[in-house]
Amino acid sequence: MNHITGNNYEDKLLVDRVLNGDSHAFGLIIKRSERVVSHIVFKMIRNAEDRKDVAQDIYLKAYKKLSDFKFESRLSTWIARIAFNTCMDDLRKKKLVLNHDISDEDVTELQSCNLTEQKELAEILKEEIERLPAVSRTLISLFHNADMSYEEIGEITGMPSGTVKSYLFRARRALKNNLLAEYKKEDL
Amino acid sequence: MKIKHLSDEDIQEYALNPLECDIRISGHAGGCSECLLRVNEYRLIFDGIKEQPQPLFDFDLAELVVAQLPTEKPKTKGVWAIYVALLIFVLLAGTGIYLFRDYVLAIFSGIGTFVLYLIITTVFTILVVLSMDMYKSFQKKIHSLDVY
Numbered sequence: 430m431n432h433i434t435g436n437n438y439e440d441k442l443l444v445d446r447v448l449n450g451d452s453h454a455f456g457l458i459i460k461r462s463e464r465v466v467s468h469i470v471f472k473m474i475r476n477a478e479d480r481k482d483v484a485q486d487i488y489l490k491a492y493k494k495l496s497d498f499k500f501e502s503r504l505s506t507w508i509a510r511i512a513f514n515t516c517m518d519d520l521r522k523k524k525l526v527l528n529h530d531i532s533d534e535d536v537t538e539l540q541s542c543n544l545t546e547q548k549e550l551a552e553i554l555k556e557e558i559e560r561l562p563a564v565s566r567t568l569i570s571l572f573h574n575a576d577m578s579y580e581e582i583g584e585i586t587g588m589p590s591g592t593v594k595s596y597l598f599r600a601r602r603a604l605k606n607n608l609l610a611e612y613k614k615e616d617l
Numbered sequence: 618m619k620i621k622h623l624s625d626e627d628i629q630e631y632a633l634n635p636l637e638c639d640i641r642i643s644g645h646a647g648g649c650s651e652c653l654l655r656v657n658e659y660r661l662i663f664d665g666i667k668e669q670p671q672p673l674f675d676f677d678l679a680e681l682v683v684a685q686l687p688t689e690k691p692k693t694k695g696v697w698a699i700y701v702a703l704l705i706f707v708l709l710a711g712t713g714i715y716l717f718r719d720y721v722l723a724i725f726s727g728i729g730t731f732v733l734y735l736i737i738t739t740v741f742t743i744l745v746v747l748s749m750d751m752y753k754s755f756q757k758k759i760h761s762l763d764v765y
Contacts, residue, residue, distance in 0.1 A: 452686045459679040464671070471672035481681075484674060488682040554665040573666040598626050605662055 440504035447495055459488055462505040466512045468575045469585075472567040473516035483519055487512045502584055509585040513567070520563060557607050565600035572597055623652050632659035699752055703745075 443461075446454035466487060474480045491508050498507055558566050564586075571577045571585065579590040579597075586593065623631070627642045635643060646652050714721055725733050 452683050452688075455686060456679040456683045459682055463674070463678060467672045467674055477675075480674070481676060484678055485682055485685070488678070489685060492682075492686060550661070550665045551668050554662065555669060558666070558669070569666060570669075570672075573663060574669060574671065598629055601629055601659065601662070602625050605658060608662065609658075 437500055437503065441500060444495060444498060444504065447492070455488075455492060458491075458504065458508075462508045465505055465509045465571070465575050465577070468570045469509060469512045469516060469567055472570045473513075473563045474519060479519070483515060487515045490515065506581060506584050510587070513585050513587075516563075516567075553608065553611065554604075557604055557611065560607065561600060561603060565596065565603070568593060568597050569600055569604070622649065623655075625655075628652060628655045629659055632656045632663060699748055703748065706744075 443454050443458050447458065466484065470480050470484050470487070474483050487508070491511050494511070498504065558569060561569070568582060568586070571582050572579075577585075579593045582588075582593045583590040588596070623642060623645055627638075628646075631638050631642050631646045635646075638646075646656055728736075
């Protein structure tokens, strides 16, 4: 059953307008979904220029497939799914290993950070999050920063919510262990 | 006796939602200093993650994408659809009245010509006003989405 209520009603109005040739309405769709898409793109794509290309690619794909959208989820969730898959394709194309994708350039970037004696936890945390695998840091961002549920993240990533929960547990544990190890290293 | 502490998953669950946790978890965490320490470590991390800045594109993504979309004139069938619908209604009503004019005349034979004229004019005016109101309401709903 396709039950259109609440936000889905506004989504339907916008989608109908776009399918009738109103490109301004698609601009509104982009604005409404940009927040969650930015979480995914920023966490999965390191290079700023690549992010710009990938972000555009995501929405152009969404535009082409818009007539296939059946309102079984929120429009922003559907677009986020396209974003996640597009980023995964980009990483595979560049042969970046999804579990260990820290390139030499990234290591240099991290090392060139101004390591003062007393860093803010937020700054250290940011570095440690960036060291996590692409999927793990994306899940952390979607759960903790975008306030999405396990089920919503599951819809975006195509994983069962139980798997998302497991992934997040492991990612947070790895983050904590890395942080503790880093602090101990600095104490020495 | 060796105390069985909470697993890392239980600790994380408690750090995230202490009130929605299983009583087994909340009961142990409330009284175990070692587990509470681990809970607080996670809470510190979760608070730190929340404070991370929201990622923002430093360019106008909507403008860039919209510029690449195929340029087509927006269809204005909305207005024409109403006129077409009204025309169809008038044609159908007129055809019906012509075909069944004897029956119609029989119904209205008792009513004066002037009263009949008033009835028809009133009904027609109400229909036109209702149609215009529905169209305005539709346009208002569409434009209420233009919030950016």
